Amino acid sequence: MTDNKKKPEWVPENASNGFTTEIVKGIDQNNASGSARKFVKKKGRTTEEYAQGIRNGNRTILAQAITLVESNAKRHEEQAQAVINEILPYTGNSIRIGITGVPGAGKSTFIESFGSYLCEQGHRVAVLAVDPSSSVTGGSILGDKTRMETLARNKNAFIRPSPSGGTLGGVNRKTRETILLCEAAGFDVILVETIGVGQSEVVVRSMVDFFLLLVLTGAGDELQGMKKGVMELADAILINKADGDNRQRAKIARAEYNRILHYLQPATKGWSSKAYTASALYHEGMEEMWKIILRFVETTKESGAFTERRNAQTKDWIHAMIKDYLETSFFSHPSIKTKLPTLENKVVQGELNVTTAVKELINLFEA
Numbered sequence: 001m002t003d004n005k006k007k008p009e010w011v012p013e014n015a016s017n018g019f020t021t022e023i024v025k026g027i028d029q030n031n032a033s034g035s036a037r038k039f040v041k042k043k044g045r046t047t048e049e050y051a052q053g054i055r056n057g058n059r060t061i062l063a064q065a066i067t068l069v070e071s072n073a074k075r076h077e078e079q080a081q082a083v084i085n086e087i088l089p090y091t092g093n094s095i096r097i098g099i100t101g102v103p104g105a106g107k108s109t110f111i112e113s114f115g116s117y118l119c120e121q122g123h124r125v126a127v128l129a130v131d132p133s134s135s136v137t138g139g140s141i142l143g144d145k146t147r148m149e150t151l152a153r154n155k156n157a158f159i160r161p162s163p164s165g166g167t168l169g170g171v172n173r174k175t176r177e178t179i180l181l182c183e184a185a186g187f188d189v190i191l192v193e194t195i196g197v198g199q200s201e202v203v204v205r206s207m208v209d210f211f212l213l214l215v216l217t218g219a220g221d222e223l224q225g226m227k228k229g230v231m232e233l234a235d236a237i238l239i240n241k242a243d244g245d246n247r248q249r250a251k252i253a254r255a256e257y258n259r260i261l262h263y264l265q266p267a268t269k270g271w272s273s274k275a276y277t278a279s280a281l282y283h284e285g286m287e288e289m290w291k292i293i294l295r296f297v298e299t300t301k302e303s304g305a306f307t308e309r310r311n312a313q314t315k316d317w318i319h320a321m322i323k324d325y326l327e328t329s330f331f332s333h334p335s336i337k338t339k340l341p342t343l344e345n346k347v348v349q350g351e352l353n354v355t356t357a358v359k360e361l362i363n364l365f366e367a
């Protein structure tokens with residue numbers, strides 16, 4: 001895929017303090033934004049150091065840049081944006097894959113197995129997560145790092161716990177920007193895991209090329225409980241744990257899912273989503289899955305659907321960020337903060353109607 005490109009030199013995780021002695025190729029000045037490059041952080045790395053470190057495949061610097069992107073502090077945000085500006089010309093060259101499924105479906109086990117398979121094939125794999133519960137639990141993929149033991153130790157893999165706290169919109173931005181940083185660092189497959197609850201699967205669908213839904217057998221119950229919506233987002237359904245006694249049941253479930261998929265709106269134009277079986281635990285079905293994804297990429301690139309989706313995703317991102325920005329500035333506005341509880345109370349007490357209360361608040365905000 002990116003074989004004809006110059007691959008970054010890999011630097012061991014603990015080699016960060018040797019950064020200045022590394023030979024790094026200069027960044028293309030023509031592609032760099034002049035204003036962005038002037039910004040230098042008072043303490044720590046300069047924007048240029050970040051950008052070059054990332055481009056050079058330095059994992060420590062990549063991890064620090066992601067921390068910068070995840071920070072909610074204003075001065076970090078500015079530098080994070082400057083870093084992204086610098087690396088932007090080197091992004092986009094990966095296959096972005098979203099993986100969803102109910103808790104226990106085997107997402108982490110699948111990523112461990114699939115990611116290891118891809119690394120064996122010479123790919124560089126970054127694993128990210130969008131976890132709506134992470135503000136409470138502190139990020140479940142953290143625990144996964146131990147579950148993804150083999151992959152975590154692979155020098156061609158990079159596992160990043162989910163950004164914790166904040167709104168789903170905030171997590172959305174952070175994950176998208178992290179994808180860009182990973183791409184600039186030479187990762188050519190990005191795996192984004194999310195638990196299929198709430199809106200997180202819609203958010204992940206909006207940032208990936210290929211969306212995989214992991215399910216279990218026991219099709220009857222599961223199909224009834226499963227939201228049709230999430231099936232409609234999937235480019236493939238993988239029935240996991242197709243091993244031991246479960247093999248036969250998995251085959252039956254596969255037929256059942258295929259039957260349903262047949263009636264659903266395709267998730268991607270010109271591609272018919274199908275169900276497959278695998279055993280993440282026993283590393284079965286990984287090669288088949290990868291072949292399907294490659295065929296998907298080939299088909300959609302030929303038809304133009306691939307680029308179309310990426311362009312639409314970028315536009316959606318702009319809109320999502322505007323909404324997120326407006327929401328944050330609204331609720332952190334001093335007058336709103338003071339007035340909101342009073343007005344809420346009045347509405348609850350039946351002294352004021354909702355529309356009037358909201359209008360009053362908007363007027364305050366716009367004043």
Ligand SMILES: Nc1nc2c(ncn2[C@@H]2O[C@H](COP(=O)(O)OP(=O)(O)OP(=O)(O)O)[C@@H](O)[C@H]2O)c(=O)[nH]1
Nearest residue numbers: 102103104105106107108109240241279280281282
């Ligand atoms: N037999 C069998 N067990 C599996 C397979 N894949 C996963 N498991 C087991 O199922 C359990 C849940 O797997 P996880 O990979 O943690 O599932 P998950 O979807 O990441 O779960 P959450 O992170 O809680 O959402 C673990 O005990 C795994 O060992 C498989 O292919 N076959």
Ligand SMILES: [Mg+2]
Nearest residue numbers: 107108109144
């Ligand atoms: Mg998991």
